[in-house]
Amino acid sequence: MNEVIHVLNNHRSVRDFQQKPVTEHQIDVMMRAAMAAPNWANGQQVTIIEIQNKETQHELSILAGNQTWVKEAPVFFVFCLDFYRAKLAAEINNRPLEIVHNIEFALVGSTDVGIALSNTIAAAESMNLGIVPVGGIRKDPQKVIEMLDLPKYVFPVAGLAVGHPEGLPDQKPRLPIRAVHHKEKYDKEHVQRDINKYDTTYSSYLSERTDGKESANWSEKTAAFYDTGFEAYEKNVPPALKKQGFTYW
Protein backbone atom coordinates (compact mmCIF):
# COMPACT_ATOMS: atom_id res chain seq x y z
CA MET A 1 0.00 0.00 0.00
CA ASN A 2 1.52 3.33 -1.03
CA GLU A 3 1.42 6.42 1.19
CA VAL A 4 -1.49 8.01 -0.71
CA ILE A 5 -3.72 4.93 -0.34
CA HIS A 6 -2.72 4.68 3.30
CA VAL A 7 -3.67 8.32 4.04
CA LEU A 8 -7.00 8.06 2.17
CA ASN A 9 -8.00 4.85 3.95
CA ASN A 10 -6.91 6.13 7.32
CA HIS A 11 -9.38 9.03 7.27
CA ARG A 12 -11.41 9.74 10.38
CA SER A 13 -13.28 12.79 11.66
CA VAL A 14 -11.44 14.76 14.34
CA ARG A 15 -13.49 17.03 16.62
CA ASP A 16 -10.95 17.60 19.39
CA PHE A 17 -7.92 19.76 18.60
CA GLN A 18 -4.70 20.77 20.36
CA GLN A 19 -4.06 24.49 20.90
CA LYS A 20 -1.11 24.30 18.47
CA PRO A 21 -1.58 26.51 15.37
CA VAL A 22 -1.71 25.38 11.77
CA THR A 23 1.09 27.24 9.97
CA GLU A 24 0.73 29.59 6.99
CA HIS A 25 2.82 27.11 5.02
CA GLN A 26 0.49 24.21 5.83
CA ILE A 27 -2.52 26.32 4.81
CA ASP A 28 -0.83 27.26 1.55
CA VAL A 29 -0.06 23.60 0.80
CA MET A 30 -3.72 22.65 1.43
CA MET A 31 -5.07 25.48 -0.75
CA ARG A 32 -2.74 24.68 -3.64
CA ALA A 33 -3.72 21.00 -3.44
CA ALA A 34 -7.39 22.07 -3.54
CA MET A 35 -6.76 24.11 -6.68
CA ALA A 36 -4.78 21.36 -8.41
CA ALA A 37 -7.91 19.19 -8.43
CA PRO A 38 -9.89 18.75 -11.63
CA ASN A 39 -12.95 20.96 -12.09
CA TRP A 40 -15.86 21.36 -14.47
CA ALA A 41 -14.98 22.86 -17.89
CA ASN A 42 -12.08 24.81 -16.34
CA GLY A 43 -14.66 27.15 -14.80
CA GLN A 44 -13.02 26.65 -11.37
CA GLN A 45 -16.31 27.05 -9.54
CA VAL A 46 -14.94 27.01 -5.98
CA THR A 47 -13.91 29.69 -3.49
CA ILE A 48 -12.44 28.86 -0.10
CA ILE A 49 -12.66 31.38 2.73
CA GLU A 50 -10.03 30.84 5.44
CA ILE A 51 -11.22 31.93 8.88
CA GLN A 52 -8.98 32.45 11.88
CA ASN A 53 -10.88 35.34 13.44
CA LYS A 54 -12.12 33.86 16.71
CA GLU A 55 -15.34 35.92 16.79
CA THR A 56 -16.29 34.73 13.33
CA GLN A 57 -15.50 31.14 14.30
CA HIS A 58 -17.59 31.55 17.44
CA GLU A 59 -20.61 32.82 15.48
CA LEU A 60 -20.23 30.10 12.87
CA SER A 61 -20.06 27.42 15.55
CA ILE A 62 -23.45 28.60 16.90
CA LEU A 63 -25.01 28.88 13.41
CA ALA A 64 -23.85 25.34 12.65
CA GLY A 65 -25.87 24.05 15.60
CA ASN A 66 -23.38 24.55 18.47
CA GLN A 67 -20.56 22.56 16.91
CA THR A 68 -17.78 23.56 19.32
CA TRP A 69 -15.00 22.28 17.03
CA VAL A 70 -15.84 25.06 14.56
CA LYS A 71 -14.56 27.65 17.05
CA GLU A 72 -11.94 25.48 18.75
CA ALA A 73 -10.08 24.46 15.58
CA PRO A 74 -7.13 26.78 14.88
CA VAL A 75 -8.46 27.33 11.37
CA PHE A 76 -11.85 26.91 9.75
CA PHE A 77 -12.50 26.96 6.01
CA VAL A 78 -15.79 27.69 4.24
CA PHE A 79 -16.01 26.04 0.81
CA CYS A 80 -18.35 27.93 -1.52
CA LEU A 81 -19.70 27.12 -4.94
CA ASP A 82 -18.83 30.20 -7.00
CA PHE A 83 -20.35 31.47 -10.26
CA TYR A 84 -19.46 35.10 -9.52
CA ARG A 85 -16.26 34.78 -11.58
CA ALA A 86 -18.22 33.14 -14.42
CA LYS A 87 -20.70 36.04 -14.19
CA LEU A 88 -17.82 38.54 -14.58
CA ALA A 89 -16.53 36.53 -17.56
CA ALA A 90 -20.03 36.59 -19.09
CA GLU A 91 -20.34 40.37 -18.57
CA ILE A 92 -16.91 41.12 -20.06
CA ASN A 93 -17.95 39.16 -23.15
CA ASN A 94 -21.53 40.35 -23.27
CA ARG A 95 -23.00 36.85 -22.95
CA PRO A 96 -25.82 35.50 -20.76
CA LEU A 97 -24.91 33.19 -17.81
CA GLU A 98 -27.64 30.59 -18.04
CA ILE A 99 -26.34 28.12 -15.50
CA VAL A 100 -27.45 30.14 -12.46
CA HIS A 101 -31.04 29.68 -13.66
CA ASN A 102 -30.77 25.91 -13.95
CA ILE A 103 -30.39 23.09 -11.40
CA GLU A 104 -27.05 22.38 -13.11
CA PHE A 105 -25.46 25.13 -10.99
CA ALA A 106 -25.99 22.96 -7.91
CA LEU A 107 -24.66 19.75 -9.49
CA VAL A 108 -21.59 21.40 -11.01
CA GLY A 109 -20.81 23.77 -8.14
CA SER A 110 -21.20 21.16 -5.42
CA THR A 111 -19.20 18.53 -7.29
CA ASP A 112 -16.38 21.06 -7.68
CA VAL A 113 -16.65 21.85 -3.96
CA GLY A 114 -16.51 18.15 -3.07
CA ILE A 115 -13.43 17.58 -5.22
CA ALA A 116 -11.56 20.58 -3.77
CA LEU A 117 -12.65 19.67 -0.24
CA SER A 118 -11.38 16.12 -0.62
CA ASN A 119 -7.99 17.26 -1.90
CA THR A 120 -7.73 19.69 1.03
CA ILE A 121 -8.51 16.85 3.43
CA ALA A 122 -5.94 14.49 1.89
CA ALA A 123 -3.28 17.22 2.00
CA ALA A 124 -4.12 18.04 5.65
CA GLU A 125 -4.13 14.40 6.77
CA SER A 126 -0.84 13.74 4.97
CA MET A 127 0.69 16.42 7.24
CA ASN A 128 -0.78 14.69 10.32
CA LEU A 129 -3.49 17.31 10.73
CA GLY A 130 -7.02 16.25 11.66
CA ILE A 131 -10.20 17.48 10.02
CA VAL A 132 -13.98 17.41 10.22
CA PRO A 133 -16.28 18.63 7.44
CA VAL A 134 -19.21 20.74 8.66
CA GLY A 135 -22.37 20.76 6.54
CA GLY A 136 -24.08 22.60 9.42
CA ILE A 137 -23.05 25.95 7.92
CA ARG A 138 -26.10 25.48 5.67
CA LYS A 139 -28.49 25.51 8.64
CA ASP A 140 -28.64 29.30 8.35
CA PRO A 141 -26.80 30.07 5.12
CA GLN A 142 -28.12 33.64 4.78
CA LYS A 143 -26.24 34.66 7.95
CA VAL A 144 -23.06 32.98 6.70
CA ILE A 145 -23.40 34.82 3.37
CA GLU A 146 -23.68 38.15 5.19
CA MET A 147 -20.82 37.44 7.59
CA LEU A 148 -18.43 36.53 4.79
CA ASP A 149 -19.60 39.21 2.29
CA LEU A 150 -20.36 36.54 -0.33
CA PRO A 151 -21.46 38.26 -3.57
CA LYS A 152 -24.32 37.10 -5.76
CA TYR A 153 -23.84 33.66 -7.39
CA VAL A 154 -21.69 32.42 -4.47
CA PHE A 155 -23.07 30.01 -1.86
CA PRO A 156 -21.49 28.31 1.20
CA VAL A 157 -21.73 24.52 0.80
CA ALA A 158 -19.45 23.01 3.46
CA GLY A 159 -17.12 24.01 6.25
CA LEU A 160 -13.91 22.27 7.27
CA ALA A 161 -12.32 22.47 10.72
CA VAL A 162 -8.57 21.73 10.68
CA GLY A 163 -6.04 21.33 13.48
CA HIS A 164 -3.68 19.01 15.32
CA PRO A 165 -5.73 16.07 16.62
CA GLU A 166 -6.08 15.41 20.33
CA GLY A 167 -6.26 11.60 20.37
CA LEU A 168 -7.27 9.33 17.51
CA PRO A 169 -11.02 8.77 16.99
CA ASP A 170 -12.55 5.53 15.66
CA GLN A 171 -13.31 4.90 12.05
CA LYS A 172 -17.05 4.48 11.52
CA PRO A 173 -17.92 1.27 9.63
CA ARG A 174 -19.07 1.89 6.06
CA LEU A 175 -21.75 0.19 3.96
CA PRO A 176 -20.56 -3.16 2.49
CA ILE A 177 -18.58 -2.32 -0.65
CA ARG A 178 -21.03 -4.01 -3.04
CA ALA A 179 -23.81 -1.69 -1.89
CA VAL A 180 -21.81 1.21 -3.34
CA HIS A 181 -19.58 -0.27 -6.05
CA HIS A 182 -21.76 -1.92 -8.73
CA LYS A 183 -20.67 -3.61 -11.94
CA GLU A 184 -22.18 -2.67 -15.32
CA LYS A 185 -25.67 -1.95 -13.90
CA TYR A 186 -27.31 -0.89 -10.65
CA ASP A 187 -28.04 -3.95 -8.47
CA LYS A 188 -31.13 -3.17 -6.38
CA GLU A 189 -31.42 -6.57 -4.75
CA HIS A 190 -27.86 -6.46 -3.50
CA VAL A 191 -28.46 -3.02 -2.03
CA GLN A 192 -31.48 -4.21 -0.06
CA ARG A 193 -29.56 -7.18 1.42
CA ASP A 194 -26.53 -5.05 2.23
CA ILE A 195 -28.57 -2.45 4.08
CA ASN A 196 -29.92 -5.20 6.33
CA LYS A 197 -26.37 -6.47 6.99
CA TYR A 198 -25.07 -2.96 7.60
CA ASP A 199 -27.88 -2.18 10.04
CA THR A 200 -26.60 -5.02 12.25
CA THR A 201 -22.94 -3.95 11.94
CA TYR A 202 -23.76 -0.32 12.65
CA SER A 203 -25.94 -1.02 15.64
CA SER A 204 -23.21 -3.18 17.26
CA TYR A 205 -20.58 -0.52 16.57
CA LEU A 206 -22.71 2.18 18.20
CA SER A 207 -23.59 -0.02 21.16
CA GLU A 208 -19.92 -0.87 21.82
CA ARG A 209 -18.88 2.74 21.48
CA THR A 210 -21.51 4.02 23.93
CA ASP A 211 -21.41 1.15 26.42
CA GLY A 212 -24.84 0.04 25.34
CA LYS A 213 -26.48 3.47 25.75
CA GLU A 214 -27.20 3.83 22.02
CA SER A 215 -27.92 1.09 19.53
CA ALA A 216 -29.93 2.64 16.70
CA ASN A 217 -29.08 1.08 13.36
CA TRP A 218 -28.14 2.93 10.16
CA SER A 219 -31.64 2.87 8.66
CA GLU A 220 -33.16 4.30 11.82
CA LYS A 221 -30.59 7.08 12.08
CA THR A 222 -30.73 7.98 8.39
CA ALA A 223 -34.53 7.90 8.28
CA ALA A 224 -34.77 10.10 11.40
CA PHE A 225 -32.21 12.59 10.06
CA TYR A 226 -34.00 13.04 6.75
CA ASP A 227 -37.30 13.42 8.56
CA THR A 228 -36.89 15.66 11.59
CA GLY A 229 -33.11 16.26 11.74
CA PHE A 230 -33.07 18.04 8.44
CA GLU A 231 -35.65 20.80 8.94
CA ALA A 232 -33.34 23.83 9.20
CA TYR A 233 -31.65 22.98 5.88
CA GLU A 234 -34.96 22.28 4.20
CA LYS A 235 -36.37 25.62 5.29
CA ASN A 236 -33.36 27.95 5.00
CA VAL A 237 -31.34 26.78 1.99
CA PRO A 238 -33.86 27.51 -0.82
CA PRO A 239 -34.57 31.18 0.08
CA ALA A 240 -30.85 31.90 0.62
CA LEU A 241 -30.01 30.39 -2.78
CA LYS A 242 -32.71 32.47 -4.44
CA LYS A 243 -31.41 35.64 -2.80
CA GLN A 244 -27.94 34.83 -4.18
CA GLY A 245 -29.36 34.80 -7.70
CA PHE A 246 -29.94 31.08 -8.22
CA THR A 247 -33.42 30.73 -9.78
CA TYR A 248 -33.49 27.09 -10.70
CA TRP A 249 -37.16 26.18 -10.93
Place this chain on the structure above:
Amino acid sequence: MNEVIHVLNNHRSVRDFQQKPVTEHQIDVMMRAAMAAPNWANGQQVTIIEIQNKETQHELSILAGNQTWVKEAPVFFVFCLDFYRAKLAAEINNRPLEIVHNIEFALVGSTDVGIALSNTIAAAESMNLGIVPVGGIRKDPQKVIEMLDLPKYVFPVAGLAVGHPEGLPDQKPRLPIRAVHHKEKYDKEHVQRDINKYDTTYSSYLSERTDGKESANWSEKTAAFYDTGFEAYEKNVPPALKKQGFTYW
Protein backbone atom coordinates in the same frame (compact mmCIF):
# COMPACT_ATOMS: atom_id res chain seq x y z
CA MET B 1 6.83 17.67 -0.09
CA ASN B 2 5.35 14.32 0.94
CA GLU B 3 4.07 11.77 -1.58
CA VAL B 4 0.41 12.72 -1.08
CA ILE B 5 1.02 16.41 -1.80
CA HIS B 6 3.17 15.44 -4.76
CA VAL B 7 0.44 13.24 -6.29
CA LEU B 8 -2.31 15.83 -5.71
CA ASN B 9 -0.27 18.64 -7.28
CA ASN B 10 0.85 16.52 -10.18
CA HIS B 11 -2.73 15.94 -11.41
CA ARG B 12 -3.43 16.29 -15.12
CA SER B 13 -6.21 15.04 -17.38
CA VAL B 14 -5.28 11.99 -19.48
CA ARG B 15 -7.31 11.29 -22.63
CA ASP B 16 -4.97 8.86 -24.35
CA PHE B 17 -4.62 5.38 -22.84
CA GLN B 18 -2.47 2.30 -23.45
CA GLN B 19 -4.25 -1.00 -24.24
CA LYS B 20 -3.01 -2.40 -20.91
CA PRO B 21 -5.85 -3.32 -18.53
CA VAL B 22 -6.52 -1.90 -15.07
CA THR B 23 -6.47 -4.86 -12.67
CA GLU B 24 -9.29 -5.99 -10.38
CA HIS B 25 -7.00 -5.21 -7.47
CA GLN B 26 -6.40 -1.63 -8.66
CA ILE B 27 -10.15 -1.12 -9.07
CA ASP B 28 -10.79 -2.48 -5.60
CA VAL B 29 -8.17 -0.12 -4.13
CA MET B 30 -9.80 2.87 -5.88
CA MET B 31 -13.31 1.91 -4.74
CA ARG B 32 -12.26 1.41 -1.13
CA ALA B 33 -10.47 4.78 -1.15
CA ALA B 34 -13.67 6.37 -2.51
CA MET B 35 -15.69 4.85 0.32
CA ALA B 36 -13.20 5.89 3.01
CA ALA B 37 -13.90 9.55 2.20
CA PRO B 38 -16.10 11.59 4.52
CA ASN B 39 -19.77 11.97 3.54
CA TRP B 40 -22.84 13.89 4.64
CA ALA B 41 -24.44 12.66 7.89
CA ASN B 42 -23.20 9.10 7.25
CA GLY B 43 -25.90 8.81 4.58
CA GLN B 44 -23.23 7.64 2.06
CA GLN B 45 -25.05 9.22 -0.85
CA VAL B 46 -22.82 7.87 -3.65
CA THR B 47 -22.96 4.85 -5.94
CA ILE B 48 -20.23 4.05 -8.43
CA ILE B 49 -20.99 1.91 -11.48
CA GLU B 50 -17.91 0.24 -12.96
CA ILE B 51 -18.18 -0.28 -16.71
CA GLN B 52 -15.93 -2.55 -18.76
CA ASN B 53 -18.50 -3.70 -21.29
CA LYS B 54 -17.23 -2.23 -24.54
CA GLU B 55 -20.69 -1.71 -26.04
CA THR B 56 -21.82 0.26 -23.02
CA GLN B 57 -18.62 2.32 -23.15
CA HIS B 58 -19.17 2.94 -26.86
CA GLU B 59 -22.73 4.20 -26.30
CA LEU B 60 -21.66 6.36 -23.38
CA SER B 61 -18.84 7.89 -25.43
CA ILE B 62 -21.40 9.01 -28.03
CA LEU B 63 -23.89 10.29 -25.43
CA ALA B 64 -21.09 12.31 -23.80
CA GLY B 65 -20.56 14.17 -27.08
CA ASN B 66 -18.19 11.78 -28.89
CA GLN B 67 -15.56 11.67 -26.19
CA THR B 68 -13.45 8.80 -27.56
CA TRP B 69 -11.57 8.29 -24.27
CA VAL B 70 -14.84 7.08 -22.67
CA LYS B 71 -14.73 3.98 -24.87
CA GLU B 72 -10.96 3.66 -25.20
CA ALA B 73 -10.20 3.67 -21.47
CA PRO B 74 -9.95 0.11 -20.08
CA VAL B 75 -12.45 1.05 -17.38
CA PHE B 76 -15.05 3.78 -17.05
CA PHE B 77 -16.87 4.68 -13.84
CA VAL B 78 -20.18 6.49 -13.49
CA PHE B 79 -20.49 8.35 -10.17
CA CYS B 80 -24.12 8.75 -9.11
CA LEU B 81 -25.75 10.71 -6.33
CA ASP B 82 -27.88 8.13 -4.54
CA PHE B 83 -30.89 8.60 -2.25
CA TYR B 84 -32.36 5.20 -3.12
CA ARG B 85 -30.74 3.66 -0.03
CA ALA B 86 -32.02 6.56 2.12
CA LYS B 87 -35.48 5.93 0.63
CA LEU B 88 -35.30 2.25 1.67
CA ALA B 89 -34.20 3.35 5.16
CA ALA B 90 -37.15 5.77 5.30
CA GLU B 91 -39.61 3.07 4.19
CA ILE B 92 -38.31 0.49 6.69
CA ASN B 93 -38.87 3.05 9.45
CA ASN B 94 -42.10 4.50 8.11
CA ARG B 95 -40.70 8.04 7.77
CA PRO B 96 -40.95 10.56 4.91
CA LEU B 97 -37.78 11.29 2.86
CA GLU B 98 -38.03 15.04 2.46
CA ILE B 99 -34.63 15.72 0.90
CA VAL B 100 -35.62 14.49 -2.57
CA HIS B 101 -38.16 17.32 -2.68
CA ASN B 102 -35.64 20.02 -1.80
CA ILE B 103 -32.65 21.54 -3.64
CA GLU B 104 -30.55 20.16 -0.76
CA PHE B 105 -30.51 16.76 -2.52
CA ALA B 106 -28.35 18.31 -5.26
CA LEU B 107 -25.95 20.08 -2.88
CA VAL B 108 -25.49 17.07 -0.61
CA GLY B 109 -25.46 14.40 -3.31
CA SER B 110 -23.06 16.23 -5.60
CA THR B 111 -20.69 17.17 -2.78
CA ASP B 112 -20.56 13.51 -1.78
CA VAL B 113 -19.92 12.56 -5.42
CA GLY B 114 -17.11 15.13 -5.69
CA ILE B 115 -15.44 13.88 -2.51
CA ALA B 116 -15.60 10.21 -3.58
CA LEU B 117 -14.48 11.11 -7.12
CA SER B 118 -11.48 13.01 -5.83
CA ASN B 119 -10.38 10.13 -3.58
CA THR B 120 -10.73 7.73 -6.52
CA ILE B 121 -8.56 10.05 -8.64
CA ALA B 122 -5.86 10.38 -5.98
CA ALA B 123 -5.79 6.59 -5.50
CA ALA B 124 -5.58 6.01 -9.28
CA GLU B 125 -2.84 8.59 -9.81
CA SER B 126 -0.83 7.21 -6.88
CA MET B 127 -0.72 3.89 -8.80
CA ASN B 128 0.52 5.71 -11.95
CA LEU B 129 -2.87 5.44 -13.64
CA GLY B 130 -4.23 8.39 -15.61
CA ILE B 131 -7.76 9.74 -15.42
CA VAL B 132 -10.18 12.21 -16.93
CA PRO B 133 -13.51 13.17 -15.36
CA VAL B 134 -16.41 13.32 -17.84
CA GLY B 135 -19.32 15.64 -17.02
CA GLY B 136 -20.64 14.97 -20.52
CA ILE B 137 -22.64 11.97 -19.25
CA ARG B 138 -25.20 14.62 -18.19
CA LYS B 139 -25.76 15.73 -21.79
CA ASP B 140 -28.41 13.02 -22.11
CA PRO B 141 -28.84 11.69 -18.57
CA GLN B 142 -32.15 9.91 -19.23
CA LYS B 143 -30.39 7.51 -21.63
CA VAL B 144 -27.62 6.87 -19.08
CA ILE B 145 -30.23 6.18 -16.38
CA GLU B 146 -31.93 3.60 -18.63
CA MET B 147 -28.67 1.95 -19.74
CA LEU B 148 -27.46 1.49 -16.16
CA ASP B 149 -30.88 0.58 -14.63
CA LEU B 150 -30.63 3.41 -12.12
CA PRO B 151 -33.62 3.29 -9.76
CA LYS B 152 -35.58 6.33 -8.61
CA TYR B 153 -33.62 8.81 -6.46
CA VAL B 154 -30.34 7.95 -8.22
CA PHE B 155 -28.77 10.30 -10.78
CA PRO B 156 -25.51 10.11 -12.80
CA VAL B 157 -23.37 13.18 -12.00
CA ALA B 158 -19.90 12.49 -13.42
CA GLY B 159 -17.98 9.84 -15.32
CA LEU B 160 -14.33 8.93 -14.86
CA ALA B 161 -12.15 7.28 -17.50
CA VAL B 162 -9.16 5.42 -16.03
CA GLY B 163 -6.20 3.70 -17.65
CA HIS B 164 -2.45 3.66 -18.18
CA PRO B 165 -1.48 7.01 -19.71
CA GLU B 166 0.05 7.20 -23.18
CA GLY B 167 2.39 10.17 -22.75
CA LEU B 168 2.18 12.94 -20.15
CA PRO B 169 -0.17 15.86 -20.94
CA ASP B 170 0.41 19.47 -19.82
CA GLN B 171 -0.99 20.92 -16.66
CA LYS B 172 -3.43 23.71 -17.45
CA PRO B 173 -2.62 26.94 -15.58
CA ARG B 174 -5.07 27.72 -12.77
CA LEU B 175 -6.52 31.03 -11.56
CA PRO B 176 -4.10 32.96 -9.32
CA ILE B 177 -4.42 31.51 -5.83
CA ARG B 178 -5.83 34.68 -4.25
CA ALA B 179 -8.81 34.58 -6.62
CA VAL B 180 -9.83 31.31 -4.98
CA HIS B 181 -8.35 31.36 -1.47
CA HIS B 182 -9.71 34.36 0.44
CA LYS B 183 -9.05 35.38 4.03
CA GLU B 184 -11.89 36.12 6.48
CA LYS B 185 -14.19 37.63 3.82
CA TYR B 186 -14.81 37.45 0.08
CA ASP B 187 -12.54 39.92 -1.76
CA LYS B 188 -14.39 41.04 -4.91
CA GLU B 189 -11.80 43.56 -6.07
CA HIS B 190 -9.03 41.00 -5.95
CA VAL B 191 -11.12 38.58 -8.00
CA GLN B 192 -11.67 41.18 -10.73
CA ARG B 193 -7.94 41.96 -11.00
CA ASP B 194 -6.98 38.28 -10.96
CA ILE B 195 -9.37 37.40 -13.76
CA ASN B 196 -7.70 40.02 -15.93
CA LYS B 197 -4.26 38.59 -15.09
CA TYR B 198 -5.42 35.03 -15.68
CA ASP B 199 -6.94 35.93 -19.04
CA THR B 200 -3.46 36.92 -20.23
CA THR B 201 -1.80 33.80 -18.79
CA TYR B 202 -4.43 31.50 -20.23
CA SER B 203 -4.38 33.02 -23.67
CA SER B 204 -0.56 32.66 -23.90
CA TYR B 205 -0.76 29.07 -22.69
CA LEU B 206 -3.35 28.19 -25.32
CA SER B 207 -1.48 30.00 -28.06
CA GLU B 208 1.80 28.19 -27.25
CA ARG B 209 0.04 24.85 -27.04
CA THR B 210 -1.68 25.24 -30.42
CA ASP B 211 1.15 26.99 -32.31
CA GLY B 212 -0.87 30.18 -32.37
CA LYS B 213 -4.01 28.61 -33.82
CA GLU B 214 -6.07 29.33 -30.69
CA SER B 215 -5.70 32.17 -28.25
CA ALA B 216 -9.06 32.70 -26.57
CA ASN B 217 -8.68 33.78 -22.98
CA TRP B 218 -10.38 32.23 -19.95
CA SER B 219 -13.24 34.74 -19.81
CA GLU B 220 -14.06 34.22 -23.46
CA LYS B 221 -14.02 30.44 -23.17
CA THR B 222 -16.03 30.35 -19.94
CA ALA B 223 -18.58 32.88 -21.19
CA ALA B 224 -19.03 30.96 -24.45
CA PHE B 225 -19.40 27.63 -22.65
CA TYR B 226 -22.08 28.92 -20.30
CA ASP B 227 -23.91 30.51 -23.21
CA THR B 228 -23.99 28.14 -26.18
CA GLY B 229 -21.78 25.21 -25.02
CA PHE B 230 -24.09 24.33 -22.23
CA GLU B 231 -27.43 23.84 -23.97
CA ALA B 232 -27.73 20.05 -23.81
CA TYR B 233 -27.23 20.04 -20.03
CA GLU B 234 -29.61 22.94 -19.56
CA LYS B 235 -32.33 21.20 -21.52
CA ASN B 236 -31.92 17.54 -20.51
CA VAL B 237 -30.89 17.54 -16.85
CA PRO B 238 -34.06 19.00 -15.24
CA PRO B 239 -36.58 16.57 -16.84
CA ALA B 240 -34.34 13.56 -16.11
CA LEU B 241 -34.02 14.63 -12.47
CA LYS B 242 -37.77 15.04 -12.20
CA LYS B 243 -38.36 11.60 -13.67
CA GLN B 244 -35.99 10.15 -11.04
CA GLY B 245 -38.19 11.58 -8.29
CA PHE B 246 -36.38 14.82 -7.50
CA THR B 247 -39.04 17.55 -7.25
CA TYR B 248 -37.05 20.44 -5.92
CA TRP B 249 -39.04 23.55 -6.86
